[in-house]
Amino acid sequence: MVVACPTPIRSENIGAIELPIIDLSAERSEVSKLIVKSCEQYGFFKVINHGVPEDVIEKMEEESYQFFAKPASKKQGAGPANPCGYGSKNIGFNGDFGAVEYLLLNTNPLSISQRSKTISNDPTKFSSTVNGYIQSVRDLACELLDLMAEGLWVQDTSTFSRLIRDVDSESLLRLNHYPPLLKDSLRDKNTSPSSLHPPQHHHKNSNSTNNNNIRIGFGEHSDPQILTILRSNDVGGLQISLEDGLWVPVSPDPTAFCINVGDVLQAMTNGRFVSVRHRALANSCESRLSMAYFGAPPPHVRITPPPELVTSQRPSLYRPFTWAEYKKATYSLQLGDSRLNLFRMEADDDIS
Numbered sequence: 001m002v003v004a005c006p007t008p009i010r011s012e013n014i015g016a017i018e019l020p021i022i023d024l025s026a027e028r029s030e031v032s033k034l035i036v037k038s039c040e041q042y043g044f045f046k047v048i049n050h051g052v053p054e055d056v057i058e059k060m061e062e063e064s065y066q067f068f069a070k071p072a073s074k075k076q077g078a079g080p081a082n083p084c085g086y087g088s089k090n091i092g093f094n095g096d097f098g099a100v101e102y103l104l105l106n107t108n109p110l111s112i113s114q115r116s117k118t119i120s121n122d123p124t125k126f127s128s129t130v131n132g133y134i135q136s137v138r139d140l141a142c143e144l145l146d147l148m149a150e151g152l153w154v155q156d157t158s159t160f161s162r163l164i165r166d167v168d169s170e171s172l173l174r175l176n177h178y179p180p181l182l183k184d185s186l187r188d189k190n191t192s193p194s195s196l197h198p199p200q201h202h203h204k205n206s207n208s209t210n211n212n213n214i215r216i217g218f219g220e221h222s223d224p225q226i227l228t229i230l231r232s233n234d235v236g237g238l239q240i241s242l243e244d245g246l247w248v249p250v251s252p253d254p255t256a257f258c259i260n261v262g263d264v265l266q267a268m269t270n271g272r273f274v275s276v277r278h279r280a281l282a283n284s285c286e287s288r289l290s291m292a293y294f295g296a297p298p299p300h301v302r303i304t305p306p307p308e309l310v311t312s313q314r315p316s317l318y319r320p321f322t323w324a325e326y327k328k329a330t331y332s333l334q335l336g337d338s339r340l341n342l343f344r345m346e347a348d349d350d351i352s
């Protein structure tokens, strides 16, 4: 019945917002309208009744905890991240750092099965868990993309989802672990991995953003791909950048997925949807674990908006490009750099 809280509400005392929460079991045309509105206004929304089975999420989370609880020397066996693999503190190739360790995986099953050998003592179990999770979140991403196309009155409703269903899609799965802020100072005294266990409390906000206490886990950026499906444990940390320049914490909800528009979808909707900058802070006392699926196109398909989204009142904002070109630009830049502007019609920068 209740479909969404369509307007983010800024919470009076903690400065958090509630993103629109969209119930996917509600009436389809209502759902698609709310999704479109959220993508136009905030580029972010949460979904509930999303159809991803709880046990699929729990198993994936458990494998992630197990991996990050290993000694550093063992984890390094799955690295370095180039860009896939295990990374700690270094992000990308251009000098970005954060208080985060991560596993970045190509979602191709063959690649997962090979990587698993360096990640888990039971690679078969790890692969099957990861493949199961990817399959479920990909289905969710495709469903959301179809709903978006419907809400935008695009006739070919598979126009976006087709790209991530393609066998050559370059979608990624990223597991991020943000160790607690206080752990570093205690490390020499106590090296127990107990801090990796899922916290017992509910809805913690990483609201400790005064200058003495802030620690950037994953710096400000937009996601380059089509759509991101993010699930986190109940430790806050994600913040989104609103137009007024404020960083606004998003409250964590392990039962929901947080969805955000990527740069490619901004281009494919001819700028109607916005790929919003966000970041993640490490929490003082507890481990944040997030699992992000980035739905990406195959490398050589031309990215252009469907005809319905280009009109004389709204001419093409971006020149056509391929994901291979976009990825090259992305990896040549720093995390916080803006890439989509390089592809604007009026841009004459040479990115080759």
Ligand SMILES: C=C1C[C@]23C[C@@]1(O)CC[C@H]2[C@@]12CC[C@H](O)[C@@](C)(C(=O)O1)[C@H]2[C@@H]3C(=O)O
Pocket (backbone or CB within 6 Å): 083, 091, 092, 093, 094, 096, 104, 172, 174, 221, 222, 223, 224, 225, 294, 330, 331, 332, 333, 334, 335
């Ligand atoms: C510094 C970088 C890391 C990143 C590639 C980049 O050069 C700029 C974008 C970064 C980002 C952000 C969203 C995703 O986490 C990611 C996998 C992606 O596709 O773009 C990362 C890249 C990465 O960590 O490899």
Ligand SMILES: O=C(O)CCC(=O)C(=O)O
Pocket (backbone or CB within 6 Å): 174, 176, 218, 223, 230, 232, 237, 238, 278, 279, 280, 290, 292
């Ligand atoms: O951990 C998070 O909540 C955000 C991570 C993120 O933005 C990313 O991996 O691209």
Ligand SMILES: [Fe+2]
Pocket (backbone or CB within 6 Å): 221, 222, 223, 278
């Ligand atoms: Fe991101």
